[in-house]
Amino acid sequence: MRVIVHTGKGGVGKTSISAATALRCAELGLKTIVISTDTAHSLGDAYDKEIGPEPVLLAPNLWAQEIDARYSMDKYWGKVQTYMAALFSRQGVEDVVAEEVTILPGLEEGASLLWINEYFSQNEYDVLIVDAAPTAETIRLLSLPDVTRWWLERFLRLTRGIKVVKDTVKSVRNVFSRKQQSEDEEDADAWDQVEKLFDMLEGVRQLLTNPEFASMRLVVNPERMVIKETQRTYTYLNLYGYATDAVLVNRLIPEQVTDPFFDGWKQRQKTNLQFVTEAFGGLPVLTAPMFGEEMGGLEGLRRLADTLYGDKDPSQRLFDGQTHRIEKVDNATDGTRYVMHVPLGFASKDNMDLYRSRDEITLRVGPYRRNIVLPAALHDLELEAKFEAPNLHVRFFKADDTTRKNGK
Numbered sequence: 001m002r003v004i005v006h007t008g009k010g011g012v013g014k015t016s017i018s019a020a021t022a023l024r025c026a027e028l029g030l031k032t033i034v035i036s037t038d039t040a041h042s043l044g045d046a047y048d049k050e051i052g053p054e055p056v057l058l059a060p061n062l063w064a065q066e067i068d069a070r071y072s073m074d075k076y077w078g079k080v081q082t083y084m085a086a087l088f089s090r091q092g093v094e095d096v097v098a099e100e101v102t103i104l105p106g107l108e109e110g111a112s113l114l115w116i117n118e119y120f121s122q123n124e125y126d127v128l129i130v131d132a133a134p135t136a137e138t139i140r141l142l143s144l145p146d147v148t149r150w151w152l153e154r155f156l157r158l159t160r161g162i163k164v165v166k167d168t169v170k171s172v173r174n175v176f177s178r179k180q181q182s183e184d185e186e187d188a189d190a191w192d193q194v195e196k197l198f199d200m201l202e203g204v205r206q207l208l209t210n211p212e213f214a215s216m217r218l219v220v221n222p223e224r225m226v227i228k229e230t231q232r233t234y235t236y237l238n239l240y241g242y243a244t245d246a247v248l249v250n251r252l253i254p255e256q257v258t259d260p261f262f263d264g265w266k267q268r269q270k271t272n273l274q275f276v277t278e279a280f281g282g283l284p285v286l287t288a289p290m291f292g293e294e295m296g297g298l299e300g301l302r303r304l305a306d307t308l309y310g311d312k313d314p315s316q317r318l319f320d321g322q323t324h325r326i327e328k329v330d331n332a333t334d335g336t337r338y339v340m341h342v343p344l345g346f347a348s349k350d351n352m353d354l355y356r357s358r359d360e361i362t363l364r365v366g367p368y369r370r371n372i373v374l375p376a377a378l379h380d381l382e383l384e385a386k387f388e389a390p391n392l393h394v395r396f397f398k399a400d401d402t403t404r405k406n407g408k
Helices: 014-027 043-047 069-090 095-101 107-122 137-159 169-179 185-208 224-239 260-279 297-309
Strands: 002-007 032-036 056-059 062-066 127-131 214-220 244-252 285-289 325-328 336-343 352-357 360-365 368-373 382-388 391-397
Touching: 002 014, 002 185, 014 032, 014 043, 014 062, 014 127, 014 244, 014 297, 032 043, 032 107, 043 062, 043 297, 069 107, 107 127, 107 185, 185 214, 214 224, 224 244, 224 260, 224 325, 224 368, 244 260, 260 285, 260 368, 285 297, 352 382, 352 391
Parallel strands: 002 127, 002 214, 032 062, 032 127, 214 244, 244 285
Antiparallel strands: 056 062, 325 336, 336 391, 352 360, 360 368, 382 391
């Protein structure tokens, strides 16, 4: 199964593009499901159909689903929550309070991604399209395992007296099996669900970071503020190993619009479109115009898919390379914290410049320029760049490192 995640700033048209992409895949004969992870669902509005928390058949080969956070919480966490709420209640905590404090932090945001794992495991569909929330659910998921481990450790200290919880729930269950041989059936069932939940979270992370199965696609409007925010999203996706294979630029004013009122706007869009090609390092850029009407219903979405993809199959990988990646370095003897690798093909060191502000690197190779927005963890670090054809390596370290004192 191929998974395609559309993400970007709110209001750029992710839902319409997701719906149109899913329709195109279905009409190519691929069994396709599109899911919306935004709490303010509009996928049903795009198709002009009623959609619920379980898959609904909309057209031949096309299913759609609007993820309901509460429904998903009950599905994946309900048994554990009931068990832990009962423990708190027996200690005198009011039932309503007990229910609230036993909600696993971050699961409401990450529950939609558990559905991805389920569909992938069932192998029932050929293509899964994700209409992600403006806050980029895929990035939120990255912190979910750490947050839940922190929460689980403290909860277990309260209810079990366990002092240390290791990296995974499996290790928790091993501790339990050694020290709590008399666990009752209800207790065992609850922790079975915890283990299953963590296995699913790990599974979906592995799936979404495997470019053979999953692609991230960035949806933007040709506006500088939108592009800059999407750059930050793209940088974090690179940082965590998510493969981005295209940028989809939506709502370009068509050339046939000749009213002078739009001349300045069209020129700014043209400039910003050029900036997109610089900012995302060679990723394919697909464009869709601003239509004279809302793109709703199957016919309207079909028109959008035609202009966006032409004769392309959107289920296929649109880009096989990697524009840059950032690796965290642990326990380096020279104080290195992170290294960024930027492939530059046949570039020459003599024809290359690099400029850095606190949160951004500008790289010039010949007449071409690229802007790379840095994640917050790199803002206060010094850098050292080294070109070893065909890659530029940028090392980030603290200013008081010995390498800094040596003048590097």
